[in-house]
Every structure is written in C-alpha cells, then in structure tokens.
Amino acid sequence: MKITPVKNKTFGAVVTDVKLGGLSDNEFVAMEAAFLEYGFLVFPELFPSNEDCIAFGKRFGELEFAATSVLSNQDVNDDGSRGEILDIDSQRMRMIIGNEAWHTDSTYKPHSSKCAMLAAVEIPEHGGGTALADTRSGYAALDQATKKRIADLSAYHSNRYSQANDVGDFPVEQADTIYHGEAYLRPLVKVHPQTGIKNLFIGRHAFAIPGLTRDESGALLRSLLDFVVSDEARVYEHSYRPGDLLFWDNRSLLHCALPYDYSKSRIVIGTRVAGDETEFAYNPSDPEAEAGRQALADELVLLHQETTDRRYKATTASSGAAAF
Template identity: 35%
Template sequence: MPIQIKQLHRHFVGEVSGVDLTKPLTEDEARDIEAGMDQYAVLIFHGQDISDEQQMAFALNFGERENPRGGNIVKPQDSRLSTGLNDVSNLGKDGKPLPPDSRVHLFNLGNCLWHSDSSFRPVPAKFSLLSARVVNPKGGNTEFADMRAAYDALDDETKAEIEDMICEHSLMYSRGSLGFLDYTEEEKQLFKPVLQRLVRTHPAHGRKSLYLSSHAGAIQGMTVPEARLLLRDLNEHATQSEFVYVHKWALHDLVMWDNRQTMHRVRRYDQSQPRDMRRATVAGTAPTVAQQAAE
C-alpha cells in the first residue's frame, strides 16, 4: 500500500498511513515523506512501536544526525540514552521522574516555551522526529505553529520592516525568561548567542517563514527593549489559534516536524509521573546568515 497523507489542519500537518517505520524505507517512501514534510511541515505517524535504532535509521533518510553537544546541561556520564537520540523525557538515569528541584528538570522546563529546535546553533536543525514511549496521563500535548502561514498573514509594511533583520539566539535567553540563571563557565561558552535571520526562505518551495523562537533575545541594530517588544508582538501573532495544531499524544506516535517552517512547545504535565519521549534530530546543512561573533 503506497504512502497516503491526510491533511489535519487548514494550513499544515499531515497524518501518514501506509508505512511501517520498523522497516527500512524504500527510496520512493523516503522521497514521498520528504515531499510531505516540505508541503505539510508536520507529519504524524500513529502506532509506530520502534526501537531507538529504528528511529535513528528512519531519521537518517533525511540527512545527517545533529551533534547534540551544547544543547543541554546533562553531563555525558549522566545521560539516560546511549543511542544517539535526544532525551526529552522527565526521567533521570535511574528511569524515575526527576526531582522538582533538579537542575536538569528546571532547565528542561524551557521546552514549554515556543521554540524552534537548535535555533541556538550556528547551523540550526532541519527535522526533528519525536517518539512517544511512555505517555504522561495528564497534560503534555505538543503544539505546533505554522510559521509560513503566520508570515503570509503579516501586512506588507511589517514584511518590509523585518525582511533583513538578524536576531541573536541563545539557550540563556529562553531559560533566563523563566528565571533560570544558573550556568557554569563552560555552559556560558557553549550557549553563546548565534545569529539567525528573522525571515527564512525554504530551499524546496521558496515560501518565506518567520524564524522565531524563545531562544531569540536580541535583534542587531535595535535596543534590547525594542527588539524584545517586536519579537513578542511577532510571537503573539504567529501563535494565534488559526496557525496552531495541538497534538494529543498516544503511545507509539511519532511526530516529525520541519524546524525551518514551524515552532512548537510542550504543555505542562504531571511531572511526578513518567513521560518518556525520544527525539532524533536531523542536522541542518547551512547557516541562515554568515556567522560572526554575537556580542
């Protein structure tokens, strides 16, 4: 049975059927899924009871694995996973929910803010693929915003104003907005701001998108208060309900999204209960702007 994709939202999001992710993809299947990502920006695969190795093999159809270094504060020796996947659970190495005062837990709460994965890297991520291994009984929906439709809905004056703006992105901005200010000197170096365009053009179809994220905390050539007000206004615009899809997780769902065209966030959930979510991240291939030292 060939791959079929059913659109779930007026602007984006496709529900995929006709593929078993426990098995290697054919060239045609990989091509159809990538084309679906270009069109829908978010794809939902239900009932995919996959291993870490199968999830990573699926992701590698679409590019290289992103190096996870610099994306969290977990020491390698304390990591729960050793398969190359990003651990976006609320679990420690012992498999139990992290304590409420855990530094890692407090840092990870930043995932509840609207963001684009790895916008804090000089070359930001292409695709993210998140697999639900244990679903939390209360809360934990993931929301996605279509940044193409949000850009299209801007007035011409605003489009012209922001066309060439360059933002500074850092994990310290997003975590700082929640009051997390506890960094080692090594982490401060890892999380130094990088530069990203505020408006991106997709390489496959040429549509423009807003490139927003909670990691963005400054705009070159603007005072910080002015920049943050503009970014706040754009975020409010881009996350209106008409641009947002809410995914309520079921066990073994896999959701795949294009970080170049979307933002997302997880909603609050019962942190005393386990939530095991594992992400494969496909590396981007080019910066959005030539990098220089962001002050």
C-alpha cells in the same frame, strides 16, 4: 502508505499504512515531499524502534542526537530499565520546562537544526503533548508594512538567554554544553532552503535585534510570535498516545512542550537532525561572534535584575549542565 492533511489547519499531515523499517525509496520520496509541503507529519501508533528512528533521521542528514530520552523526565537505559523521575529542581527539568515556550531547535548553535522527531513511549493521562505553529502562513498573513519593517532585521539566539528569560534559570556557563557563552545572529525572515517559502524565524531563544532598543526588540519579537499563534488554523496540539511518532521541520515551524504533572512519567525518545550549511550562522572563532557574546552578556546582567519572581528565582551554579 496514506497521507492525509490535518483538518482545518494550514499545515500538518497524518501518515498511516507505513513502517519506517524497510521504507522503500519511492515511499521515502513521497514522504519527504509531504514533509516539505505540510511541515510536520504524525505517524499514529507506529511504535518505531530506536533503530527505526535513527535510520529514518539519517535519511534527512547527520544526526545531532539519536534516540535519546534526554527530553523525558525519566532516563531510559540501554536495557530498557528506567531511572527515577527527575527532581523538579534538576537542571534538566529546568530545560524541559523552559521548552514549554515556543522555539525552534538549536538556533543557539552554529548550525540550527533541520528537523526533529519524538517517539512517545509513556505519556501522563493529562498534558505532556507537543504544540506546533506554522510560521510560513504566519509570515504570509502579515501586512506589507510589517513585512517591509522586518525584511532586513536579525536577532541573536541563545539558550542561556531563553532559560533566564522564560524560567529565571541561570545555568553556569560551560563551553561544551548548550549553556555556552555564544549568541548566534539569524534573520527574522527565513527563506526555506528547499521550498523557497518565507517564514518567521523567531521563538524563545531570539533576543536583541541589532539597530533596535531592548524594549523595541522585545516588543517586536513578542508581537510577531503572538500574531503567528493568534489564528487557531496555524496552531496544532498533538496529544500523544503510546507509539505515536511526531516529525517536524525546524526550518518552517515553531513548537513547544505542553505542561503536565511532573511527578508522572513522560517518556519520549528524541532524534534531531543537524542543519545543513544553509542553517549555518558562524563559528565561535569567527570575528562576528564577539558581538553576539557581548549582546548575551549585557542581556544576562539585566535579566539577573528582573527575574526574582520567575519560577526558580536563583542561579543554578551547583547544578550540572546538559550536554546535548
């Protein structure tokens, strides 16, 4: 197994001469160490099976979802057959396009995600990649005044907020889906539970910093995100080839999907590892959850008034909600 750091970047490594199936304990120890050090790993033209992805993910923890095509614009059935390319106005495509904004996975759930992977099956000729941003080096590069300002600040996280804010999409609230009515409070500065390194825990799902006005909160979150991605050494864009596997740490990086021609097939098989107890905010039944629900409800009222010029321009009450 060979692990090579990505050139001219603050993070990332390429792993070659390895197979996920039958990975030895020694290989896994070395790979996990590289994962923690570099933040993301690229396995070029690995062609992992669904079983490989599931087994590899389980070595890192309980799976949130396993080897699914839910992040593709075309379903892949168990027998390998494919459904039709999704309509651009379907709720799932609204979610997929929303993911073109920088984010960390599942911060809108009680446990945010530990890590995730995408295995490329079919990619359009142009676009359709994944970009990642190093929030560790982004935090380290902040001036001391900003570090002091944000040290004790938190923001609420909600997928209903981000869909409305990013694409003008207002999916109907459904408690058993990602479009629930909760918002989870998470610190702006996260300490990685395994490395102890601080990073900025921000992205599209974050809003409404308690103690700040709406304008102040939005401006601060935007400025932090803009700062992270302002240095090309902190941003990596992966252009997939069939067989590539991209694996990243949600506790130290941001990522986003890159646009493509949505009439063309983009098939990626996703596996996401759920967060450990270190990633827990609170449960919907806990007393502190009510403040999050109210913050989200207030924000959605305002966003309904402000999103007439966004991509979809209307609510999606007639569309089904994704349940993953």
